[in-house]
Amino acid sequence: GESVGLHLPTLSVQEGDNSIINCAYSNSASDYFIWYKQESGKGPQFIIDIRSNMDKRQGQRVTVLLNKTVKHLSLQIAATQPGDSAVYFCADNAGGTSYGKLTFGQGTILTVHP
Amino acid sequence: NAGVTQTPKFQVLKTGQSMTLQCAQDMNHNSMYWYRQDPGMGLRLIYYSASEGTTDKGEVPNGYNVSRLNKREFSLRLESAAPSQTSVYFCASRYGRTEAFFGQGTRLTVV
Numbered sequence: 001g002e003s004v005g006l007h008l009p010t011l012s013v014q015e016g017d018n019s020i021i022n023c024a025y026s027n028s029a030s031d032y033f034i035w036y037k038q039e040s041g042k043g044p045q046f047i048i049d050i051r052s053n054m055d056k057r058q059g060q061r062v063t064v065l066l067n068k069t070v071k072h073l074s075l076q077i078a079a080t081q082p083g084d085s086a087v088y089f090c091a092d093n094a095g096g097t098s099y100g101k102l103t104f105g106q107g108t109i110l111t112v113h114p
Numbered sequence: 115n116a117g118v119t120q121t122p123k124f125q126v127l128k129t130g131q132s133m134t135l136q137c138a139q140d141m142n143h144n145s146m147y148w149y150r151q152d153p154g155m156g157l158r159l160i161y162y163s164a165s166e167g168t169t170d171k172g173e174v175p176n177g178y179n180v181s182r183l184n185k186r187e188f189s190l191r192l193e194s195a196a197p198s199q200t201s202v203y204f205c206a207s208r209y210g211r212t213e214a215f216f217g218q219g220t221r222l223t224v225v
Contacts, residue, residue, distance in 0.1 A: 089156060
């Protein structure tokens with residue numbers, strides 16, 4: 001992902017709905033991707049990751065989908081709860097000579113209404 | 115385990131002053147990172163250290179310097195603070211190609 005210095009997009013859902021948060025990345029050499037959740041006043045917290053040799057990975061209530069053809073990543077949250085309200089970021093790990101470089105996407109503000 | 119510890123948590127500087135933000139991790143991670151996050155925005159990579167003894171520029175390195183003091187510690191220095199450097203600074207660490215763990219952030223205001 002690359003931060004483009006824009007204010008964050010928002011997604012509002014009702015409690016119990018499924019949420020889908022999208023992320024585009026630009027580096028075709030990226031081979032590892034992470035989703036983070038950030039609550040107000042806190043540092044980002046790990047949710048789920050996926051490597052480039054996979055196209056889907058599931059966790060508890062979350063699923064990450066990776067489409068390398070169009071350089072797109074999505075995070076699906078099942079049965080969204082008010083506690084899921086936060087900012088969600090994707091991050092990608094560059095390969096090759098930029099080994100170790102971890103950059104973040106723009107982020108999405110998720111608001112869950114009871 | 116303390117994880118990633120950043121000091122200070124809050125700081126106010128006058129324009130032109132210098133300061134060093136400290137970061138230490140106790141997880142034996144090889145890679146460490148400094149990010150800045152402006153209000154309502156994403157995280158932008160300032161510098162990173164893929165392993166002890168190496169540092170590399172990220173997306174927004176101008177106005178900053180870093181030192182990987184040892185495997186545990188990675189500091190960020192502002193030589194001459196500017197109002198544009200008002201931000202929340204996050205340090206992170208990780209082992210290899212795994213998830214990064216973040217500190218709680220340093221809230222810096224430059225007046």
